[in-house]
Amino acid sequence: MLLALPFNALQGEKSELNEAFNTVFSTRPSIMTVFLKTLMGRLSFLIPAEGDKATHKARATMDRIGNQLLNESKAALAGASKGNDERLRKRDLLSLLLKANMSTDVPENQRMSDQDVLAQVPTFLVAGHETTSTGTTWALYALSLRPDIQSKLREELYTISTDNPSMDELNALPYLDATVRETLRVHSPVPSTMRVAVKDDVIPVGTPFVDRMGRVRDSIPVQKGQKLLIPILVINRATEIWGPDAREFKPERWESVPEGASAVPGVWGNLLTFLGGPRACIGYRFSLVEMKALLFTLIRAFEFKLAVSPDEIGQKTGMVQRPILINNLKAGVQMPLLVTPYVHIL
Template sequence: MRRIGLRLIAEKKAAIVAETAATEKGRGVERKDITERDLLTLLIRANMATDIPESQRLTDDEVLAQVPTFIVAGHETTSTATTWALFALAQRPHVQRKLRAELLGVPTDGPTMDALNALPYLDAVVRETFRHHAPVPMSLREAVQDDVIPVGTPYTDKHGRVRETVEVRRGDLVCLPILALNRRCDIWGDDAHEFRPERWEDVPEAAASVPGVWGNLLTFLGGPRACIGYRFSVVECVPAAVFLSLPRQVCSELLGRTKALLFALVRAFEFELAVPAEDVKKQSRIVTRPVVTGPDGRAKASLPLIIRPYRA
């Protein structure tokens, strides 16, 4: 990946220099010249711009480091979330029918972002997918200094002492149990372990205190190190190459492909599980994928579905 990435960077730089020289001789690259819509071109053009301070430029290694981040985070989480959405819909024909009826009410095959966002049941299905089937079930943070974290409810530690804080030492790893919090009954109600999109019609009051960056959930974490592409992952109807061209502040306006994918798939097809639901297990390796044990006894990442064209 490094070898290919560095070659691509060199090729992009040469193309940008040649393009600029051909259009306006003697003038360097400026930010307004950024017209290409892929990640590498945008980052390289920005780094080559003459009207930004040196302190804001990235090295080639720093540019290269962004590529796998966007590819892995943008592709794996979106494809996994869409897979789990189809898994949930295949088990609940009434939810699938209700969603399809809403989607078929849109008079175009290529809706805009605003049109997708205006579909309440699609929004509820996507939110419930990211709640109930969070693609990344947990995350870790390393403390950079000693700290004391207050807790909302006092707890008893292993020594029998009632505590109102958690003491963290520098270097400690703190686990953020995303999926466990997304399914807490004291936040989401007694049916927190069920997939029910209708819950988003009246979000529980307790969920308002969840400090996530989106949807009363920790699926995309929160704070300054929240998922860089969370909007892209949920709603924006754009090609991957367009998303990969956008800087962080623009990425915050994209909630991505999941809605667009479901819009296209559910309008055109009916989905049914090809194996019993209990045969589909979960396997977490950064992202959580569905796995099915084959005749050879080996578990493989897959979701067997029966897919039929929808006939009105």
Template sequence: MGGYLMPASVSQLILSIFVLFAAYGLFKLFQLIALDINSPIRDLPGPPSKSFLFGNMIEMKAQDGTLETYIAKYGDAMKYWDMLGVTRLCTVDLKAINYVLMHSNDYQKPEPVIYHLQRIVGQGLLVVEGDVHKQRRKILNPAFGPLQIRQLTEIFVDKAIELRDVWNSTIQKQSKSKNAATVDAISWLNRVTLDIVGCAGFDYDFQALYSEHSKNELHRAFDTMYHAILNFELIHIIRSLVPLLRFWPSPSDSKLKQAKDTVFRIGGTLMERSKKNAMAYGKSNTDRDILSLLTRANIDPDVPTNQRMSDEDVLSQIPTFMLAGHETITTGTAWALYSIARHKDMQSKLREELLSIPTDSPSMDVLNGLHYLDNIVRESLRLHPPVPETLRVAMKDDYLPLSKPFKDRNGGQTLSIPIRPINLAESTWGKDAWEFNPDRWDNLPEAVSSIPGVWGNLMSFLGGPRSCIGYRFALVEMKALLFTLIRAFEIDLAVPPENVRGTMGLRRPTLTSDPVNPNQLPLVIRPVVRS
């Protein structure tokens, strides 16, 4: 039999489409090369690119602290290479950083980053820019203010106590004679922070502390969305950089769509419940979760129409809040436990302060009044910010006020805001900048006051109009967890400290000695014997 012959018109159409995409790809490649040739940072010092495809990304991912090493070698204003020949300006010049953060409309997230986040979390606060961001931020601010966090502190503490009790049970099961146990801090903190953000965010208890092997539907959906953020496959990189190819399907697209559908379906049910409660009880409604607060504000006749969000806008905040709040607090608390475990004298000093409080259930004001606990949290977030770097792109021609200013002639220049390198700069913090020293917060160098962070002379929560809206939530939750765990347990590292390093992107502690299962932080815990 003869073979099937494709009609000439169809083959010509396919060839035309192929040529079109090839031409577009060449155009984008030429555009990138032209942008680099005309780049105002072309003559800045920096590491040589290892490859056109990956730039310096592979070495930065492979070795923790690579960006800090680059800055130490090439100076406070330098460049490094992103993928496909794109250069990034990276500076720890505080005047320039403050300028970029305060002019958030002129320096926005790069479009490929927005695309990647948007396909996962939708139109949440993390993604929107300009006037839309300003309006939503104004509406959301009360939900993250001191009054609201004060009301949520009981949830933080109650869940921390549940984790304490689970760890006590683990000790009993693992070794009754030694009265000790080894636990994976990452795994357990992941569960407790998920429970906290569920209850505090939208009155939904995942019960993750008690469901190690049987995650509920919403828990599985958020797991899928979280891994979609971290697993930036090659096809996603291509789609983010070449908008014309965003129709190109990815093997993970169907799973992600199913997860998002689950989140918005269950979120919609929870929002309708909040609406019914708000309409039934009005201002006497005592529901304290953030979703209920937003729902009440949206139907309050005293709130102007332009200060309300649509139901769709309210729902879009759920995945953003879950993913941003849950993972970053897990990471921040894990690094704090790591630091405390390495410095037993500091751990003892902290425990002495915490045990001076006569209750297991402190208020927000009590937690914030514990001086050494505050120093510990500040120092841990200085050394180990959960997000070590963020990106911005110039939306127009501009002069960046560096020590040696230059003009971005064409806009479009990508800038790295190196959060961790700024937190570790010896020129600002002194010669012991890389050391864990909580006492430094009692006598800070004068240069620290120039850091434009929203909290504590740190860049960990950024600054300006796009600073982290949930920083108070994160701080009080971290303090509640540390308060409860350090009062109850002596904590040691179960591995040598040099076996633990941070990852690129979200800077989680990982175990280098277990490449098969690196996402862990093993701790040895023993009950505290109170005299």
């Protein structure tokens, strides 16, 4: 069978691929390590990052399984093309990528290598699952701390008569939209990312500053190959943009977006959550609708309360910022919530 790789996640069985993904996402180097490696340039290998050994082992596992799937898919498509087999109509991600890449309409110099094709799969897995599920978790956390906001949202959700709303119906709910926007502002699932300059350039700054040589600067020179940290969460919570209550969860703020937010170069919502430019998140529209659909179903059916003190909830930042219990770090990623059925009275 094409792409026959059992995960058995719902049965509680271990999957080496799932464990490899968890390792990669939970062993991100600290900001200080990244800073030192950047300063060291070509000698950065002398500074070991936290979890390097485990990460390399996990990546080797991902590469091995990925290449297995790639080879199976290519072989199946090659065989199917000779006999117009049903497998040519398969629409899993890897098959679609391979068929598009093998198309006679694509010039040879524009085709992706096998490794480029394979690299797209974990990208879609992370962007399509990990970030959305984590964002929804933080939304439930924020709503648990503000039962008034949770009730207001629930009232709006019950203005829809069906349990299975269309995408247009979900997008027509203003307070649901504001709740999602505020969650992705205050609790950005991906708090930061990196970029590498492909050429020398200059970054203008809004407020001139004095450098360590005593010179007044109105821009920052960037050299080709230099690594840049994109502080997504810092910008989303900046008091200079959102005011003194920038760290508060307040969906009502979206009724009147601050003028300064228009300068944020994000692809969506006056935020940097999905980044911007040609490398912005390709699936952000789907992610937004998915998150709205999850909240629509959950908030209509249940009431959520935090099962521990808010002070006990912390963040563990790998590639994605996940919730943890500060007093029980060994328990891993978790968000203890008290969930009770909600009975809607007409």
